[in-house]
Amino acid sequence: MAHHLSDYEKFVNTEALLACQRPIEGLVNTHELFFQVTHQVMELWMKVIAYELRVAIDDMRRGDSAEASLRLQRVREIERVLVDQIAIMETLSPADYHPIRMTLGHGSGSESPGFAAILHLAPEVSAAFAERLRQSGATLLDVHKDRRAHQALYGLVQALMDVDSWFQRFREAHYHLVKRVIGGDVQRKPPAQDEGLRQSRATPIRCRARASCGLDGSRPATRFP
Numbered sequence: 001m002a003h004h005l006s007d008y009e010k011f012v013n014t015e016a017l018l019a020c021q022r023p024i025e026g027l028v029n030t031h032e033l034f035f036q037v038t039h040q041v042m043e044l045w046m047k048v049i050a051y052e053l054r055v056a057i058d059d060m061r062r063g064d065s066a067e068a069s070l071r072l073q074r075v076r077e078i079e080r081v082l083v084d085q086i087a088i089m090e091t092l093s094p095a096d097y098h099p100i101r102m103t104l105g106h107g108s109g110s111e112s113p114g115f116a117a118i119l120h121l122a123p124e125v126s127a128a129f130a131e132r133l134r135q136s137g138a139t140l141l142d143v144h145k146d147r148r149a150h151q152a153l154y155g156l157v158q159a160l161m162d163v164d165s166w167f168q169r170f171r172e173a174h175y176h177l178v179k180r181v182i183g184g185d186v187q188r189k190p191p192a193q194d195e196g197l198r199q200s201r202a203t204p205i206r207c208r209a210r211a212s213c214g215l216d217g218s219r220p221a222t223r224f225p
């Protein structure tokens with residue numbers, strides 16, 4: 001007799017979800033399940049991040065800085081979770097990873113569709129913010145000089161910087177994970193990954209932060225890496 005699906009199972013789509021992993025009997029070792037699931041979970045979170053960024057872009061285009069900030073704060077919290085999840089991966093020893101790696105072929109997280117979507121959206125987020133600022137008639141300098149007069153915009157700037165900052169932390173945590181699990185064998189493609197840490201492809205947001213550092217328009221007070 002067919003299993004009657006509960007409302008929970010229908011909503012979460014548990015049947016499809018739990019069929020997304022390689023069958024237990026086909027696993028190369030006892031570490032592959034958590035390895036695959038961690039990637040899947042992170043891919044799902046990146047899908048949500050990309051969606052939330054699109055909503056935030058629309059909010060900014062509608063002139064709703066406060067709502068955009070709330071969306072970006074959600075993104076920041078998801079990014080925090082992604083950074084945390086790298087710690088789960090750190091429980092994987094190089095020896096236990098090796099057989100899994102052999103089954104991956106040329107596959108690597110650099111082919112992650114979720115990550116690509118976020119990188120793709122970053123310039124759009126930045127452009128929407130620039131347009132919001134232009135429409136407000138204030139400059140970034142004005143916002144920082146008198147944040148009480150520009151509270152919603154100031155909140156938006158902070159939220160954007162948080163999103164960028166936690167994105168960098170994810171990349172950094174991942175870099176250390178790769179060093180730990182693959183070690184000297186880490187394949188570096190130009191720009192090398194540690195260089196990539198400094199020159200995030202999400203730089204437009206960071207540039208705005210940098211521009212705001214020298215409040216009088218002089219040299220930035222803080223040197224960004």
Ligand code: HEM
Nearest residue numbers: 038039042043089108109110112115178181187188189193
């Ligand atoms: C033992 C675990 C892991 C190992 C050994 C590993 C290894 C690697 C390697 C060798 C690269 C290529 C570096 C390059 O192209 O420069 C890479 C890139 C990447 N990996 Fe992982 N990875 C692991 C876990 C994860 C997890 C859990 C995720 C989350 C989805 C992830 C996401 C990514 C992303 C997004 C990239 C592209 C990074 C970029 O372009 O900055 N990786 N990974």
